[in-house]
Amino acid sequence: MPRALMEEQQDDPRGFVLSHESAGALDGPGLRHVVFLSGCQMRCHYCHNPESWRAGHGAWVKASEALSKVAGLAHFYRNGGGLTLSGGEPLLQAEFCHALAQGAKAMGLHVALDTNGELHENLPDSFFDPIDMLLLDIKHSDPVAHKELTGRDLAPVLDCARRASALGKEIWVRHVVVPGKTDSCEHFERLAGLLQAIPALARVDLLPFHAMGSFKWASVGMVDPLAGVEAPSEEAMTTGRAILRQALPSVPVV
Amino acid sequence: MSHMNELGAISQSIGSTEGAWEGFAGGPWQSAIDTQDFIARNIRPWTGDDTFLTGATDKTKRLMVKVEEVLRAERDAGGVLGASLEPSAILAHAPGFIDKENETIFGLQTEAPLKRAVHPRGGLRVVKQALHEHGLEALPAHVEKAFSNWAKTHNQAVFDAYPADVLAARRAMIITGLPDAYGRGRLTGDFRRVALYGVDALERVKVADKAALGAKDELSAEDIEALGELGEQIRGLHELKALGEAHGCDLSRPATNAREAFQWLYLAYLAAAKQSDGAATSIGRIGGFLDIYIERDMERGLLDEAGAQELWDQLTIKLRLIRFMRTKAFDELFSGDPTWVTISLGGMGQDGRPLCSKSDFRVLHCLSTLGPAPEPNLTILWSQDLPEGFKKFVARMSIESRAIQIENDDLIRPEHGSDAAISCCVSPMAQGKSMQYFGARCNLLKTLLHAINGGRDELSGDVCAPGFEPVSGDYLEFEDVKARFEAMMKRTAKVYMKALNILHQSHDLHAYEAIQFALHDTDLHRTMACGIAGLSHVADSLSAIKYGKVRVVRDESGLITGYVNEGGAFPRYGNNDARADDLAVWAAQTFMAELRKLKARRNAVVTQSALTITSNVVYGQHTGASPDGRKGGKPFAPGANPSNGAELNGFVAAGASVARIPFSDCADGISWTVSFAPSSLGRTAQERVDNLTSFCDGYMSMGGYHANLNVIDRATLIDADRHPEKYPNLCVRVSGYCVLFYRLTPAQRQDVISRTFHER
Secondary structure: HHHHHHHHHHHEEEEEEEEEEEEOOOOOOOEEEEEEOOOOOOOOOOOOOOOHOOOOOOEEEEEEHHHHHHHHHHHHHHOOOOEEEEOOOOOHHHHHHHHHHHHHHOOEEEEEEEEOOHHHHOOOHHHHHOOEEEEEEEEOOHHHHHHHHOOOHHHHHHHHHHHHHOOOOOOEEEEEEEEOOOOOOHHHHHHHHHHHHOOOEEEEEEEEHHHHHHHHHHHHEEEEEEEOOOOOOOHHHHHHHHHHHHHOOOOOOO | OOOOOOHHHHHHHHHOOOOOOOOOOHHHHHHOHHHHHHHHOOOOOOOOOOOOOOOOOHHHHHHHHHHHHHHHHHOOOOOOOOEEEEEEEOOOOOOOOOOHHOOOOOOOOOOOOOOEEEEOOOOOHHHHHHHOOOOOOOOOOOHHHHHHHHHHOOHHHHHHHHOOOHHHHHHHHOOEEEOOOOOOOOOOOOHHHHHHHHHHHHHHHHHHEEEEEOOOOOOOOHHHHHHHHHHHHHHHHHHHHHHHHHHOOOOOOOOOOOOHHHHHHHHHHHHHHHHHHOOOOOOOHHHHHHHHHHHHHHHHOOOOOOHHHHHHHHHHHHHHOOOOOOOOHHHOOOOOOOOEEEEEOOOOOOOOOOOOOOHHHHHHHHHHHHOOOOOOOEEEEEEEOOOHHHHHHHHHHHHOOOEEEEEEHHHHHHHHOOOOOEOOOOEEEEEEEEEEEEEEEEHHHHHHHHHHHEEOOOOOOOEEEOOOOOOOEEEEOOHHHHHHHHHHHHHHHHHHHHHHHHHHHHHHHHOOOOOHHHOOOOOOEEEEEEEOHHHHHHHHHHHHHHHOOOOEEEEOOOEEEEEEEOOOOOOOOOOOOOHHHHHHHHHHHHHHHHOOOOHHHHHHHEEEEOOOOOOOOHHOOOOOOOOOOOOOOOOOOOOOOOOOOOOOOOHHHHHHHHOOOOHHHHHEEEOOOEEEEEHHHHHOOOHHHHHHHHHHHHHHHHOOOEEEEEOHHHHHHHHHHHOOOOOOOEEEEEEEEEHHHOOOOOOHHHHHHHHEEOOO
16 A cells, blocks of 8 residues: 555545435434444344445545534534444444544534444454444344344353443443344343343333335345344333333333 | 604503503603513513413313314315405404304404405405305405406506516416415514504504605605505504404503403404405414513413413414415415414524513414414424423424424524514514515526526427527536526516516505504515525536536427436435535525616515425426426425435435525525424434424524424325325425315325435
């Protein structure tokens, strides 16, 4: 790599951005700008953005370019909102992700990282400096089932939660309820146990699986592994919330 | 005239107020007409939340039973319950009642609720047409004869004068929606003056103004026009007093308590609605004003919270029953029977105090006590400095009812002061001090198409603007098109201003809103409020030409009837992308600059709006294909909205683009109608309220002027389109007003459904 390019890369790294959502109201507290980064190492069966899996997909942009889309809109995000780095799995582009977080901090914005956590092990503590909170996706409560559902291990995810807690980061856990996979009482009780062990847990979002991502599987030439699965019943959602609320009395379960 | 608000005259009347002002903080408002000063000295801003509110009283509930009956009857009759054929005037009809013993506030437009009045003075043709279309009895022969043989109507006077280029521009629908067929209201009277001062004091001021003007040694044509108008105003005040007497109210004196203040103010408003053919019949900024009377009565132990809510409920019921007789052609332009009874709430004082009172909450609360309805047109003058409790209540009621629009008080206040109100949809005015020569709008996209076609209309092939050459090559070149567009804007602006000067001279003479002018200062600030339609398509078309590669398609006569972009994607207005947004800004500024060069009658200040109301559908129907890829006949995006489907980055980026259109060049308002799926605003009800509030603050702080907020699922609208009977009260906001969805024309319903919905 020519020297000039290397230097530029260090100051203003490039990354692959799938899209921007200027009005995110579902990815962390308040009204947020969400940058979706491409690439993911997990292969969750219920993923509603399978087009985000492929690394090197989307627009190849400098961090400063991506941030310029946020800067003009920062008014909107200062009142309890902020910036959320999502994906895909943003930690696959850690350097780029860090530059975006730093840039957003410089604008005075709250920064959330929407991650499955697995890749934290490779990162120094300083990586988390400009990040205020984690939106941590815990996909399953059982290690074997986790591997089956996502293709990856559960342990590093939980490890990430402990580490972020130790670093003083607020954590919101998000969990998708899939009929037949993650909707049993037994599962919710096990999940509650895992969540009790996360000191910085501040909220749990229980998200009903929806089949709206199904067409996207077809559009990227893959077979939807959950084709034909319906959204969970309201009853299953209520049961799940009740179990979690009982186990986590001081944490809002939404 | 330097003698307006004749001090001696008002002082003279103070002697006869007999305690009407007791308990109020005194000030300059006591010696001259100055409602704003009265409010500033007496208002009690409410910085708390909505928990003090109560439900409807039994009396109101009993009245609502009758109101529901008559509304159902109107629905069953196909939308119009009947007409009163006596030409409307302040005293044309005997007092009407719904259910007298349960009415706290008296007065209806005609002798019976929802029976519509006719206004042949503005135009005989539309009255006949409307009666015919609704299958109603025709006008009596003597009335028809009077307005065709003896009295000259506004409509007749305008068409007697229109020159050929105006008629051609009208025919091609490059300039349209002009108020030349009927006598539309053009101002919002300061109805509060009647309650605060009584009619006698107001009359004395006008008599003194007239005497002073008439005493000049020489009278110019303008002086004579003004003298005649003052005479009409004084007559209007006499009629208002008589209207009061007919309802058992002595309007000659100020109101002495809250109920009287509501009644006095409403009768003044009613007189205006009887005299003018009312689109729009706004009522102004009345919340804080009437709240002062409520607070005083509460202190005296005469009124409790239930009684206060009853007054607002009962006034709101009356405002919901305002109707005008309209033709089908009107309905296609302004669909759903709107009356624009715009009521302005909130806003800040010049001293930094909020002007939202408990009554501003009570007005919004009527959506709960009476159920949702499209009128009155609830308009929040939004400032970031408003108390959180009020902002959150507005957001919550907006999410629940979709009946609210917000306008930027932080932009309006420096320009129009802290007693400004919205007239019609988005026009800001200092109450009692300014009026608007309403100018509908110019089809800016068609102007661009005519520029490319050398003045020929892309649909008819007729020459609309002679003396222009069409584009000769096969591909459009940006600088070339821009220069042609500038020349065509210049030409269109001139024709437009001619039309407006003609029709408003006629309006002043033949459809003068005497009672509303009587409730204004004699020396008025006037604006000539022009407008533009098709802004997003102009911006995207210019962007396609600049950043894409647009080939023209000609028919056998050489007329350019289509466009093909061979250059791939181009930036589109609505994504906070300066490349496209700057083109929208440029187009608005350039047309405004041309308008400013022209002289408007009576020294009116020329302004423009980016607002279409629902006419975006009809404009689109009469406009051919455009370089942005919009197919011929397809609706325009409404107001200053980005084109349907253009917004790719969410509503914040879209709002930022709209906020770029400068208020200084669109001083009559910039309208944005935005639709959110409820789920896109947050997971919990509280999150939705908080996020909508943050969004409104952010949009306004970026300089956004206006937003119609629609929080609804597209699926609900589709269901309501198929099964209207299931949704008789479903309101949606369209550009500038709120409407019952089922009352929109089928084309309008489709347009609302196909708009960009922000959903995730």
